[in-house]
Amino acid sequence: MSTHFSDVQLDALRELANIGSGMASTALSGMLGRPVDISVPVASALPLAEAVExxxxAEQEVTGVMLGIIGELKGSVVLLVSPEDAVKLCAFLGVEADSEWGLSALGEIGNIVGTSYINALAAMTGFEIEPTPPATATDMLGAIVATCLAEHADGTDIALVLDSDLAVEGDDCSISFLLIPQAGGVQELLGRLGIEA
Amino acid sequence: MSELMARMGEYAVSADRDDVLVGLGLGSCIGLALVDRRSNVAGLAHVVLSKGEPAAGDPPVKYAHIGVPYLLEQVVAQGARKMRLEAVLVGGASMFVSKNGLEVGQRNEAAVREALEKLRIPVVAVDTGGKRGRTVRVYMADGRVTSRLAGGPEELLLKPYAVGVAA
Structure with a gap:
């Protein structure tokens, strides 16, 4: 099966990501006690080979927090934070980034932000979905992203990535936020939103 | 010197001493190098999954069971002798420890090894498993293969081929 998406479909997915990241930013703002801005999400349907770049x-070092989505729609939510921004986020929460508390604090940020995103998706689509516990890794961006893409790469030649940015106001600190759904489920999701190909 | 990139599901093949074949940021994926150091021909495949049904637009080496024989054909077409090929495997990590038992990396390595065994190509060096991502490089100048972790130095996996010395 070759999976392609029309502009109308990508628009609908972008809107979905927009609402989801709106909820996520509210959650992050509550956690940090600071205002958080969101960027307009980018929805890309790309050949697998082009998705990482x-x-x-590919070799840039980042911390990634990954939550799986299980239930009627399968996929992953991934938060990516640069080492500098990881230090800032940890400082907002009063912990050292390179202590064991640091990684667990970032995992908790990922958990709360990712879960509110997934809950927003569930509320909008009526899908019965839930997040799996967060897993964190600090490594090459390519290795983190490719591993998440690979989990959903079977049976499709297109990687669908919805990319938003959450920026902590006034602090030059941002989180990149990816939703990587499994291809088959996306058609069903679009169907529920009333968007045909 | 030019770097030929093998991105997810893609491969690079060369018989040019100026080239370096590169697989950047391998996580659960496997970078499979097939090297004929006497003929100075090598190929690098960026294998994503162990097996599955290829989609219409899929790149040729996405799946191990199709990708390994495909890479063999490509290096032979460039002048490699099958008898002399050596395989090096890099990657197959478990970046995120998951409870659902979906260890894509381990399955990828097993599938690549199985395909190589069928083709009777020996695996001469590996840097696989664990939790860390890696970058693999194949230097056509002398046939050496290296692996690198994030922020770390390049480690030699397959030694340079001594030109002029009989194998």
């Missing part, structure tokens, strides 16, 4: 340089 669309997100960032």
């Amino acid at each position: 669309a997100i960032g340089p």
Whole structure:
């Protein structure tokens, strides 16, 4: 099966990501006690080979927090934070980034932000979905993103990535936020939103 | 020197001493190098999954069971001798420890090894498993293969081929 998406479909997915990241930013703002801005999400349907470089340089070091989505729609939510921004986020929460508390604090940020995103998706689509517990890794961006893409790459030649940014106001600190749904489920999701190909 | 990139599901093949074949940021994926150091021909495949049904627009080496024989054909077409090929495997990590038992990396390595065994190509060096991502490089100048972790130095996996010395 070759999976392609029309502009109308990508618009609908972008809107979905927009609402989801709106909820996520509210959750992050509550956690940090600071205002958080969201960017307009980018919805890309790309050949697998091009997906990593669309997100960032493959060898750049990042911390990734990954939550699986299970239930009627399968996929992953991934938060990516640069090492500098990881230090800032941890400082907002009063912990050292390179202590064991640091990684667990970032995991908790990922958990709360990712879960509110997934809950927003569930509320909008009526899908019965829930997040799996967060897993964190600090490594090459390519290795983190490719591993998440690979989990949903079977049976489709297109990687669908919805990319938003959450920026902590006035602090030059941002989180890149990816939703990588399994291809088959996306057609069903679009169907529920009343969007045909 | 030019770097030929093998991105997810893609491969690179060369018989040019100026080239370096590169697989950047391998996580659960496997970078499979097939090297004929005497003929100075090598190929690098960026294998994503162990097996499955290829989609219409899929790149050729996405799946191990199709990708390994495909890479063999490509290096032979460039002048490699099958008898002399050596395989090096890099990647197959478990970046995120998951409870659902979906260890894509381990399955990828097993599938690539199985395909190589069928083709009777020996695996001469590996840097696989664990929790860390890696970058693999194949230097056509002398046939050496290296692996690198995030922020770390390049480690030699397959030694340079001594030109002029009989194998």
